[in-house]
Amino acid sequence: MERKIKVGVIGVGRIGKLHAENLIAHFPNVEVKSVADPFIDNSKAWADNVGIKHTYKDYKEILNDFEIDVVLICSSTDTHADISIEAAKTGKHIFCEKPIDLTVEKIDKALSAVEKAGVKFQVGFNRRFDHNFKKVKEIVKDGRIGDVQILKITSRDPAPPPAEYVKVSGGIFLDMTIHDFDMARYLSGSEVEEVYVTGAVLVDPAIGEAGDIDTAIISLKFENGAIGVIDNSRKAAYGYDQRIEVFGSKGKVLVSNDTDTSAIISTEEGVFSDKPKYFFLERYQGSFREEMKEFFNAIIENKETPVVAKDGLKPVLIGLAAKKSFQEGRPVKIKEIEEEYSSK
Amino acid sequence: MERKIKVGVIGVGRIGKLHAENLIAHFPNVEVKSVADPFIDNSKAWADNVGIKHTYKDYKEILNDFEIDVVLICSSTDTHADISIEAAKTGKHIFCEKPIDLTVEKIDKALSAVEKAGVKFQVGFNRRFDHNFKKVKEIVKDGRIGDVQILKITSRDPAPPPAEYVKVSGGIFLDMTIHDFDMARYLSGSEVEEVYVTGAVLVDPAIGEAGDIDTAIISLKFENGAIGVIDNSRKAAYGYDQRIEVFGSKGKVLVSNDTDTSAIISTEEGVFSDKPKYFFLERYQGSFREEMKEFFNAIIENKETPVVAKDGLKPVLIGLAAKKSFQEGRPVKIKEIEEEYSSK
Amino acid sequence: MERKIKVGVIGVGRIGKLHAENLIAHFPNVEVKSVADPFIDNSKAWADNVGIKHTYKDYKEILNDFEIDVVLICSSTDTHADISIEAAKTGKHIFCEKPIDLTVEKIDKALSAVEKAGVKFQVGFNRRFDHNFKKVKEIVKDGRIGDVQILKITSRDPAPPPAEYVKVSGGIFLDMTIHDFDMARYLSGSEVEEVYVTGAVLVDPAIGEAGDIDTAIISLKFENGAIGVIDNSRKAAYGYDQRIEVFGSKGKVLVSNDTDTSAIISTEEGVFSDKPKYFFLERYQGSFREEMKEFFNAIIENKETPVVAKDGLKPVLIGLAAKKSFQEGRPVKIKEIEEEYSSK
Amino acid sequence: MERKIKVGVIGVGRIGKLHAENLIAHFPNVEVKSVADPFIDNSKAWADNVGIKHTYKDYKEILNDFEIDVVLICSSTDTHADISIEAAKTGKHIFCEKPIDLTVEKIDKALSAVEKAGVKFQVGFNRRFDHNFKKVKEIVKDGRIGDVQILKITSRDPAPPPAEYVKVSGGIFLDMTIHDFDMARYLSGSEVEEVYVTGAVLVDPAIGEAGDIDTAIISLKFENGAIGVIDNSRKAAYGYDQRIEVFGSKGKVLVSNDTDTSAIISTEEGVFSDKPKYFFLERYQGSFREEMKEFFNAIIENKETPVVAKDGLKPVLIGLAAKKSFQEGRPVKIKEIEEEYSSK
Structure with a gap:
């Protein structure tokens, strides 16, 4: 050996x-x-x-x-x-x-x-390695649904974090939506140009008191002309909700939640099926293994890692733009954030 | 008789x-x-x-x-x-x-x-009488999903209208999205307070030349604190796409497209099922009958019609706000439009 | 006019x-x-x-x-x-x-x-005109799933008939399964050659006392070599269950129950969807209209009706064979029934 | 340690x-x-x-x-x-x-x-540990669907074995259906009393020449009064088909095939989704791990294994009865096989 x-x-x-x-x-x-x-x-x-x-x-x-x-x-x-x-x-x-x-x-x-x-450097955006999202990427790349026009991400957590955590988390956009920003770049194959946030505190007032929001709709404009939207909630009563839809000139592809079983139970009361897998450890179980596999492959074969340095930076810039958009009630360009920093 | x-x-x-x-x-x-x-x-x-x-x-x-x-x-x-x-x-x-x-x-x-x-006066917002959307309304009203927090409407046509029509149509928001604005008010049980539009011409350049857009994401803020988003396209390759999701404090309800049959065909090539019903005449067939039924009931029983005068005005105001939002690249309050008109 | x-x-x-x-x-x-x-x-x-x-x-x-x-x-x-x-x-x-x-x-x-x-003469086997089953027929006929090998019919009623009715009904096979026998002939494009019944009284003892059964699995052998199975129950707690699957050398086609809406409700308790349409009047509503349409077309255009005289006789023969199979605990050929009658 | x-x-x-x-x-x-x-x-x-x-x-x-x-x-x-x-x-x-x-x-x-x-002794009936089938067992046991009345198993392989293998395999019932016989006992909670086979050679004539069949419908009578049916094919063009339905006095539970992803692709051509996981190594991956876990738990905690000796014998008896039923064209009781052997 x-x-x-x-x-x-x-x-x-x-x-x-x-x-x-x-x-x-x-x-x-x-x-x-x-x-x-x-x-x-x-x-x-x-x-x-x-x-x-x-x-x-x-x-x-x-x-x-x-x-x-x-x-x-x-x-x-x-x-x-x-x-x-x-x-x-x-x-x-x-x-x-x-x-x-x-x-x-x-x-x-x-x-x-x-x-x-x-x-070698790889950032832990594990969702890129999720079986469902990889398939979406593959179909987009293959051109089966044509040019991307609308990208939709639903990303809702089963339970909100404690307000203590919220205070040091950087806010919902850098803590939670950051994964979705990565997905948006990854699946569209384009950089995000501008964001606009409609947000609210609907789950837990303590989150609002900590200066953050817990419910958001984030509109996206991509450099390639496509548009998109992310919706976030810190608390979905039925569990972890992770769905993505990409709509293009030739069709759409849609992935929905994984469940523990395919059981459908029909009784006098109605027809019942499984809730989504509980949270990220269950839902993204396979993706964590895959990201390690590709990381070590990159090392062994001395090639570029699948999530490079720039991929670590860009979602943070989008997150900061989103924060500003919410605070100022206007669309914010990513370039505005970049210039702000480069001028420092 | x-x-x-x-x-x-x-x-x-x-x-x-x-x-x-x-x-x-x-x-x-x-x-x-x-x-x-x-x-x-x-x-x-x-x-x-x-x-x-x-x-x-x-x-x-x-x-x-x-x-x-x-x-x-x-x-x-x-x-x-x-x-x-x-x-x-x-x-x-x-x-x-x-x-x-x-x-x-x-x-x-x-x-x-x-x-x-x-x-008696009733406006032809037939979608309120659609079997799927009525069920959504019922579930929202019953409180089964708690307080409405996020409302999502997908509304895409199978084919764009001719540019000639587009010119006199009043634009996508008054011609097409107006139905979705009605749905948003109807299902949320609240008035829309503010809209923000991210739009694009991705389907047909002639639509752009006619001064309109054909692809849009419209963020909504409701008076009751809920938020929402509508996504529109003038052309979905796979047909008429009409889905609604309402997410609340206790859960969500989601309705998807109707199909002609429930057939699922599995072959070596894959697993196939029906495309959505072709267009509004097929999809909303039952709703047209239901709206007549309720209209004539209102006459016979001398009671209020289910879609009153105000319901005819409000979606137009939202449509005009959306138009302005797109033109000026900023969120626009419905009140701004109302005041504009009342000051005339 | x-x-x-x-x-x-x-x-x-x-x-x-x-x-x-x-x-x-x-x-x-x-x-x-x-x-x-x-x-x-x-x-x-x-x-x-x-x-x-x-x-x-x-x-x-x-x-x-x-x-x-x-x-x-x-x-x-x-x-x-x-x-x-x-x-x-x-x-x-x-x-x-x-x-x-x-x-x-x-x-x-x-x-x-x-x-x-x-x-002109047409027998009221309306299920042939059901949107789902017509699609199955179409796919079988087109050769998309190759040669038919296995045909499966699930046919369960929401509630058993009164024992009084059972007594004069001719028994489950002539009263209820007869529709399924017609479907079997229609969808396979072949005559049934032999049946074998495994039956039981599990729903209502009064049905047993009336000399009938209420639960059955009926194995079929077709003249063209295919095989099939029907399962019947007089009472499905969740409602009218009408599903068909045809499996062939190149794939399968499967149709399931129609529902009133496509609503899916997700709450802490689970994920819920609609029960099947209540009973035959609701589920087969469209088929009754279609069978009339085709009957009158046959008259107007002076052509053969879609369900001819022989189609009225054959399912009765299969039903009688099924009855005998259950009574004698052995497979019974349809020919045996035919010969029995022709020798009279 | x-x-x-x-x-x-x-x-x-x-x-x-x-x-x-x-x-x-x-x-x-x-x-x-x-x-x-x-x-x-x-x-x-x-x-x-x-x-x-x-x-x-x-x-x-x-x-x-x-x-x-x-x-x-x-x-x-x-x-x-x-x-x-x-x-x-x-x-x-x-x-x-x-x-x-x-x-x-x-x-x-x-x-x-x-x-x-x-x-300790455990037989490798791994399907008992499959996530889907375990859930079915759980629901049956909980009484959520009442008393079991009809049990249906679909079990089809993606490709037939070579005729050489067929010759030494003991025939389809001992080689392939044996898993389904185990499932039937396990899920119904009752012993099988009688079987009747309708079989055919529809996939590969070489299988017929090797003295076996490749397509079968097996009717079952259970000791507790329930009835059931298994359908088998050695070749499903679309892949490994493993579904189970249990119908009881209060409802039904149904599990269907697992797929690699939840992707649904809609284009002008239609709506496409994943085929089932390819074969038993993919579909039953988790079950193989679970059966080991429960086996070693039984050893460590010195308790009965979850698949005991009798569970190794009974499906073979049912398989031999099925073989005889096909050969002699009549229903065969399991007792008949037992007596045959005990008299030797």
């Missing part, structure tokens, strides 16, 4: 653990050598159980380990950029959870560091 | 004929006594065949017939208001096809005349 | 009334001149309301009316054959509800009389 | 490899210590790659290894019974692929040996 790729996972909350477990179960060529987390004591039993030998409080232990080839940055958002910069300096390939940062400045710095170091 | 209600149909194009035939086939208490149309010669064989005895070139023949209780105004849009005013003066009950007019002034005049005369 | 075809309806129970109303509403070339029924007093108000002028107790009044061109025989099953024979003698075209009779002898006599008289 | 359960896999064809890989990826408490196969040379690279250390030609090497706690018997059907007997003698727990044998005698012997040894 060839030498395995050695991986260190920085941050082993829910998503860090998930990536580690996927690598252990499905990637015979990859070894998860070590994990680091400020609260590592809580995760030692887990690490032991899945067979990870080294556990650290300080992520620098991983960066200083010359044997480690790859780091997965799954720590809190505010640390992504800094750790990326340090990791790039040590020459390690980087998988970084989204978003890279909530500010354009720090994203720019991180991306420069990565570019300079010449390491 | 009691005396039948006697009806005159003014304008026997496609929709006038449809109403007449429905009355003849399904309303034993109603007699279609006469029809009038500037091109009546083209319709004489039809009238003879369905058993209508009197055919006129001039609609005034109908208005002057004291025996006639009810007129259906199915002539060209620019004549709706004037004929409504004249008909009201003769004391006849009025069913008027949508829109009443393309201008607020003429609508106001017509509605005043109707009010003054105390006759 | 040409002279209208004059029709007399014999028997104005539920189905006779339905045919009369359809003719009045949708067939401008047809006049329902008179109706006859032993209990005509109960139907006089109805006749008056829909505009039928002549009402009789005795159906002979209709047969003796030289003006009448066509009779619809919608009386009780035991009278179908005799009235058909009498009507054929007067030269009137005949539409006869199914089944022609419960005995082969009387069907044979009726069919001979019809043939001798040279009048 | 506790001592891992040590497993030997006997036979590493497609299914043996699948089980080994599932254990390695998802069962941290289990170690696949060794594998044996007469053609082990073909599988050495695979074993090395997934990290299995010991590979043998002779399965006795596994049986003689005192460290091994559990064997998975995935060799050819004719060896299942003998190896089970030998393994039982060494005190190892046994997972045995279906069927245990094609003859009742050898199954009886194997089951006696297992019982005597007191080891």
Whole structure:
């Protein structure tokens, strides 16, 4: 057997653990050598159980380990950029959870560091690897539905986050809609030019008090002339609602929610079927495995990763434009945000 | 048998004929006594065949017939208001096809005349009587999905109208979206407060040259705090696409397209099912009958019609706001349009 | 206008009334001149309301009316054959509800009389004209699914008939399954060669006490080599269940139940959709109109009716074979039944 | 970490490899210590790659290894019974692929040996662990659809096996339908009392020449009074068709095929969706993992396995009854087969 790729996972909350477990179960060529987390004591039993030998409080232990080839940055958002910069300096390939940062400045710095170091870098926009959305992309690309004219994304969470979280989340557009902005760019094959937000606080007043909204309709104008709309809610009573429709000159393609079973029950009361899979861990289970697969393939075959640095930046710019649109009650061009930052 | 209600149909194009035939086939208490149309010669064989005895070139023949209780105004849009005013003066009950007019002034005049005369008046927003949309209304009203938060309407035609028609149509918002504006008010149970349009010419450049657009996403803000979005296209390759989704605090209800059959064919090539019913005559067939039924019930039982005068005005105001929003690239409040007109 | 075809309806129970109303509403070339029924007093108000002028107790009044061109025989099953024979003698075209009779002898006599008289004759197997089943037929005929190999029919009623009715009904196979036997012949394009019944009394013990069963699986062998299965229940808690699947060498086609609306409601409790249309009057509404249309077309264009005499006989033979199969616990060939009768 | 359960896999064809890989990826408490196969040379690279250390030609090497706690018997059907007997003698727990044998005698012997040894024994009826079918079982058990009255199984393969295989397969009923017989028992909660087969050779004449059939409708009578039907084809042009419907006194539950995506594509040509997942490895992927999980749970918690010895015997008896029914053209009781064997 060839030498395995050695991986260190920085941050082993829910998503860090998930990536580690996927690598252990499905990637015979990859070894998860070590994990680091400020609260590592809580995760030692887990690490032991899945067979990870080294556990650290300080992520620098991983960066200083010359044997480690790859780091997965799954720590809190505010640390992504800094750790990326340090990791790039040590020459390690980087998988970084989204978003890279909530500010354009720090994203720019991180991306420069990565570019300079010449390491592989992939952002955790896992939905690109979802079976349903990949199929949409494929059909759009094949030209089966012609030129894209209207793109529609429905993205609703089953339950709102606590107001405490909302305060540090960067707001709904950088925390939740950012995935949808990535999808919009990915599926349309075009950059977003302008956004307009109609938003409201309808789910939880505490979210409004925290300065955010919980319900939104975001209109999009793409550079290629297409238009689009995203609708978000922080709380869908029936569960996680993730649907996409692309309408083109020759037809449309539509994907809907996955369910646990195909059971349809008919009784005197009516006809019943399954609710959507509960939340992102269930619905996007396969996509997390796929994104790892393509990331390691890019490393092994020394080719571009499927979600490059620019893909980490653009959705943040759109998110900032959306925020401004809502605050000022007018359409905002992405260029306006870019110029604002470049002039700084 | 009691005396039948006697009806005159003014304008026997496609929709006038449809109403007449429905009355003849399904309303034993109603007699279609006469029809009038500037091109009546083209319709004489039809009238003879369905058993209508009197055919006129001039609609005034109908208005002057004291025996006639009810007129259906199915002539060209620019004549709706004037004929409504004249008909009201003769004391006849009025069913008027949508829109009443393309201008607020003429609508106001017509509605005043109707009010003054105390006759029944119903506008032809037939979609309210569609089996699917009625069910949505019912579920919203019952509170099964809680308070309305997001309302989504997809409304796409199978083929664009000729550019000649587009020029006199009043534009996509008064010609096509007007039905969706009515649906939005009807299903949300609230007035629209503000609209914002993202539009494009993607179907036919001739439509653009005629000063109109053919593809649009219209964001809506309702007075009750809900938000909404309508997406329109003048051409869906797969046919007439008419779907509505209402999302509320306790769930959602979604209706999709009707098809001719439930057949699902599975072969080596894939799994195939029916396209939507071709166009509005097929899809809304039942709704045209239902709107007549409720109109004549209102007359017989002397109660309010289900689509009153105000329902004829409001969608036009929203349409005019949408037009302005697109032209000026900003959200426009309905009040702005109202004030504009009241200040004249 | 040409002279209208004059029709007399014999028997104005539920189905006779339905045919009369359809003719009045949708067939401008047809006049329902008179109706006859032993209990005509109960139907006089109805006749008056829909505009039928002549009402009789005795159906002979209709047969003796030289003006009448066509009779619809919608009386009780035991009278179908005799009235058909009498009507054929007067030269009137005949539409006869199914089944022609419960005995082969009387069907044979009726069919001979019809043939001798040279009048049109159509049996009321309305399901052939159902939009879904017609589509299945079309696809089978087109060869899109190749040679038919397996045919499956699910046919379940929403509620069992009273035991009193069961006693005179001829049993489930002649009363209920007879429609499915017709479908089997129609869709496979082949005669049934042999049947085998697995049956049970699971719905209502009174049905068992009346000498009948209420739940059955009927295996079919067709002359062309295909095989098939029908499953019946007298009571489906969720309503009328009418589905058909044809599986062939190149694929399958499947039609399912019609519903009143396409509404899908998602709440915390689950995802809900409509139950099937309640019963045959709702589900097969369109088919009753279509069968009339094709019957009168056959008369007007002097061509063969779409459901000929033989189509009235064969399902009865299959029903008798099914009865014998259940009683004797063995597969029974249709030929065995035929020979039994021809040897009498 | 506790001592891992040590497993030997006997036979590493497609299914043996699948089980080994599932254990390695998802069962941290289990170690696949060794594998044996007469053609082990073909599988050495695979074993090395997934990290299995010991590979043998002779399965006795596994049986003689005192460290091994559990064997998975995935060799050819004719060896299942003998190896089970030998393994039982060494005190190892046994997972045995279906069927245990094609003859009742050898199954009886194997089951006696297992019982005597007191080891755990589970037969590879993986479909019981399929997400869809488990849900059906759950709903039936909960009483949501009342008492089971009709059970319907559709089970069609995407492509027929080679005639060579057919000759040694034991025939369609023991090779293919055996899974459906298991499902019938499992879902109805009752034993099958009688079967009747309507069969045909419609897919491949070579199958007929090999003495088998390729298309069948199998009627079932259950001991609890319910009835059922299975339809089989060796070749569905559109792929693997696996659907089940259970109809009861209070309603029905129906599960249909899984697909790779939920994509619906609408174009001028029609509306298209995914074909079913290709074959059993794709469709039943999850079920193979689940059956291992429940098997090892039974070992760890020292409780009864979910598919016990009797569950290995009964479907073979039903299969033999089905064979006889087809050969003799009559319904055959399971008791008849049992008595035949017990009298030997």
